[in-house]
Amino acid sequence: MFLRLVADSFTRRPKRKMLTLAALALGMAVATAALSVSLDVGDRLAEEFRSLGANLLVTPEADSLPLEIGGVDYRPANAGAYLPEADLGKLKTIFWRFNIKAFAPIIEAQVKATPYDMDYFPDPPPGAAYTIIGTWVNHEVKIPDGTTYVTGIERTNPWWGLKKGRWFTEGQDECVVGKTFAIKKGKSVVPERPGELPTRDDLKPGDVLFVYKIKGQTPVRLHVVGVLDTGGPEDNAIIAPLEVVQTFAAKPGQYRRLYVSALTKPEDAFARKDPKTMTPAEFDRWYCSPYISSIALQISQELKGTDVRVIRRVAQGEGTILTRVRALLWLVTLAALLAAALAVGASAAASVIERRTEIGLMKALGAGSGLVGVLLAAEQLLVAFVGGGIGYAVGILLARLLGEKIFGFTPEPKFFLFFIVQVLASLITLLGSVYPLRRASQYDPAPILRGE
């Protein structure tokens, strides 16, 4: 009988139930969409922040002070310490190896360069010395566990954009030149008509550059394959494969600086504590959280003799902005939940109020307040269940739309959200119904039935 009453209430007047159902489904759709976007977006945003570039810098521990102005180290190549390139695979063996998104070693040397073939004139050409930067591009690193990993400067420094051409291929005598350098070092063009002044072409892919050591003799032929635009000092330099520049610096198999781009958790008060003052349990928790400081420690444990520093401007900026945006998103989610809850509650309340006559009749027929309450609650719960289900499905679609429009990714449909949404729907519906149900159970059947 109880079930029949509940079922009848649905089949006899489907329209009224439809409205409550619609309110519920919409509310829960907002809740699902907001929750699934905020759950995914944090990680997604953290990855977006990697476009700021490396957040860790590795240098030799026992080094003389670099004389770096505007990104150029003015130390002679034989001054200061270097690090072995062969160790770099170990970076992908640390505890947070999957959070290491990219890394690239750097070695620099001072060279002279000319686009003219001067075989007959073995000394370096006159004029200013330029920096040649050796690094990795699309480099396959051998990891101690036998696998390989592809990384390079184009991943650590995503703003290094090629204006023309392509990146060099490692193992080839190829190089990429900065855009300012390309303008300065082009070949003269012999004028077509006599009397005109010769003009100068820019260096472009396909040209050959003869690169001399400052005090060297035979030049190295490098094929220019691209022109680089970084907006920084690299615009006035030559960028070549690491091993090419190692030869110029006479430091085979070594590098001077390493940039690491790691996905991190924004620093909180706990992360700022000095690891040395932590209790063993705290230390474990710190070590096993992807804080930038703990990743830095893990790297320095793997790469011996290094000093791993956090690039503060990137790490701090990332941390504050990420924390704020996450808080903001949760806030919007909360607002959405609140809106959904109130609307659902209001419509649940309305549906109880309008059924006063029915309640009066039931009571007149001898139903106790408790039974009436349970009956109505059961009905509401059924609506909540169906509405929650529909809302979940719509919400997942909505989240997908949002994710694709803004981030170009599809948030994974999370099944556990289904349960959360169901519980939420039931709770809100019941809460919305409590007050009117209490009122309803106090109704005196006689005046209601008289229509007063």
Next chain:
Amino acid sequence: MSDVPMFWRIVRRLITANYGRLFVILLALGAGAAITAALLNLQIDAQRRLTTEFRALGANVIVAPRDADANSAGGTLEEGLLRGLPAENAGKPVPAVAFLYVIGEVAKAGEIHDQAAVIAGTEGQGLTRVRPGQRTEYSAELEKDPAACEVGAKAAGQFKVHAGDSLRLRNQGREATCKVFAVVATGGAEDTQIFSRLSTAQTLADLPGRISLVQLSVTGTPDSIERFIAALAERMPGADVHGIKQLALAEGKLYNRISGLLSATVIIVLLLTSLCVMAGMSNVAIERKNDVGLMKAIGGSVRRVVRLFLAEAILMGIVGGLIGSAIGIGGSIWLGKSVFGVAAQPRWIVYPVSVGITIIVSVASAFPLRRLASVRPASVFRGEA
């Protein structure tokens, strides 16, 4: 004559007839309005605030000598240029610091062995903002010293100095001393540099009145920073004004993503909130069948009946909107404080907008009443339907 008062009397009765129902409607409308107002206000504020937060990344615009050969560090600019820089952009101050770089020999005072290091003479407001980092040691007392200097963390380790110690700086026979007031860790090249007063570096380099470059930290949306750079470049034809591509690119990308995300979420939440409120309200509207039946039975025209309900809906919308929006704006001030640490500024345009939205939602939810036009009084009274 008595027609108008009668109309309003009926409206009053419609509203006050059932307090439970009134409460439910006002709750739904008020909540909708509160959330609308809070989110709109917060969103406007957040987008603006985001540009401020980006300045944690430090300087994003550089004024350097034109045609400077980066390898010779030769080109310099006139020091007076610093005073000609605009003090603000989009209502936010623009910290600007002039730098002069010298490579000199540095040693802790009293020690013989010196080592080459980069000495950066600085002048201007906001060094900590163009060069974000962490000061591991700092003494405000010592900073007032006319010969105060700040040492990068790595350099401090090399020279074994702490706040309070003195350094001897030398370059080609010229000598100066400075007193360390802070040790700073930035993770960049600054860690190995010594930041002295500009005049100290100028004396050491024998370049009085000259600077190497100016770093600025410009707050604003990517577009407004672009405009700032273009305007500055026009005013300073002798210098090369450029943005730092690393920051410009990342900031632009992040700003678009985050503000896009916020706008999209807010729009969807608003849309669905109004739909929810509508659905809740429609439920209430349908039970008005009896009232309509009675009105029609005693000769009310459909138009008049609809007008009655519209008047009721608008009234409800105004009341719910006024109360709810006020609560919402108040709430957003507090929420802004909890997210950004600074209270969100209430924007008064939000108030009328969200009240307007609430009235529209309220009227739209009276929409199902249109069907009441087809209600047949007889069947209502028979208790059918």
